[in-house]
Amino acid sequence: MCxxxxxxxxxxxxxxxxxxxxxRVRDRIDRHYAQPLNVEAxxxxxxxxxxxxxxxxxxxxxxxxxxxxxTRRIERATALLRRGDLSVTEVCxxxxxxxxxxxxxxxxxxxxxxxxxxxxxxxxxxxxxxDAGGAARAAGCASTVEGMPACVAKHVTRPVRxxxxxxxxxxLA
Amino acid sequence: MDITxxxxxxxxxxxxxxxAFYRDVLGFEVxxxxxxxxxxxxxxxxxxxxxxxxxxxxxxxxxxxxxxERRTITEMMAKGTYGWILLATPDLDATFEKVQAxxxxxxxxxxxxxxxxxxCAFRDPAGNLVRIQELR
Numbered sequence: 001m002c003x004x005x006x007x008x009x010x011x012x013x014x015x016x017x018x019x020x021x022x023x024r025v026r027d028r029i030d031r032h033y034a035q036p037l038n039v040e041a042x043x044x045x046x047x048x049x050x051x052x053x054x055x056x057x058x059x060x061x062x063x064x065x066x067x068x069x070x071t072r073r074i075e076r077a078t079a080l081l082r083r084g085d086l087s088v089t090e091v092c093x094x095x096x097x098x099x100x101x102x103x104x105x106x107x108x109x110x111x112x113x114x115x116x117x118x119x120x121x122x123x124x125x126x127x128x129x130x131d132a133g134g135a136a137r138a139a140g141c142a143s144t145v146e147g148m149p150a151c152v153a154k155h156v157t158r159p160v161r162x163x164x165x166x167x168x169x170x171x172l173a
Numbered sequence: 174m175d176i177t178x179x180x181x182x183x184x185x186x187x188x189x190x191x192x193a194f195y196r197d198v199l200g201f202e203v204x205x206x207x208x209x210x211x212x213x214x215x216x217x218x219x220x221x222x223x224x225x226x227x228x229x230x231x232x233x234x235x236x237x238x239x240x241x242e243r244r245t246i247t248e249m250m251a252k253g254t255y256g257w258i259l260l261a262t263p264d265l266d267a268t269f270e271k272v273q274a275x276x277x278x279x280x281x282x283x284x285x286x287x288x289x290x291x292x293c294a295f296r297d298p299a300g301n302l303v304r305i306q307e308l309r
Contacts, residue, residue, distance in 0.1 A: 017251075020300065027280045
């Protein structure tokens with residue numbers, strides 16, 4: 001008599017367990033973004049097929065696993081480039097990208113300028129007071145998140161890949 | 174006006190697991206523990222700092238929360254996009270080692286951030302993000 005209820009509860013419990021597994025995959029990418037992670041290996045660790053994991057990840061988080069990984073790498077790359085003591089090639093390898101071409105393309109796509117341009121802009125913002133504010137803003141430098149709690153700062157400075165998120169942000173502003 | 178931040182709350186989905194994390198892994202003291210089963214409200218906080226507490230509470234316990242809303246909240250907790258908190262310590266590396274040894278899900282090793290701080294991050298058993306920042 002109660003079986004439909006039980007079934008629903010079982011389905012929901014399974015769904016929560018699946019979501020928790022996806023969270024672990026996502027956290028693993030956050031932690032080990034600089035290692036040569038691939039979707040197959042990540043899927044094996046949580047006993048899923050690569051195709052199933054990719055579909056589930058996208059359904060839960062709105063972007064593909066590979067896109068999430070590249071976004072994390074580029075997020076870290078922008079931080080390293082702003083420091084100014086590493087070349088673009090060094091940064092590319094430091095964040096786990098094997099190909100400078102792919103890195104530059106994805107970087108430009110996400111940040112809106114090539115990695116070399118961001119590095120120069122960050123250096124200019126530090127060097128000269130003339131238009132330093134503008135350059136700093138464009139480079140999304142530390143001053144724009146000063147005083148924010150670290151969790152929020154981390155999110156605010158993240159490159160946004162999901163198009164809907166950008167549109168929503170503009171509407172709010 | 175003289176206002177302090179007294180208590181902030183984080184959701185749990187397994188009160189015993191959350192209690193074990195905040196008490197045994199982070200070393201917080203337990204200031205109160207009421208209710209039973211999944212409906213438990215546990216107040217914890219750092220020893221020697223009685224002014225600030227974290228209340229570990231069942232999510233969506235308000236009867237005004239609809240079933241759909243409750244489902245959304247539990248799903249967001251499971252996928253790790255719901256609760257978070259920022260803690261701080263003078264010795265980040267020692268804290269990280271201790272928490273990591275507690276078989277906790279690590280999200281980030283101690284890292285120098287571009288916005289001028291150094292921090293690490295973990296998940297608590299309910300999927301809340303616990304970020305710990307170095308005081309300097």
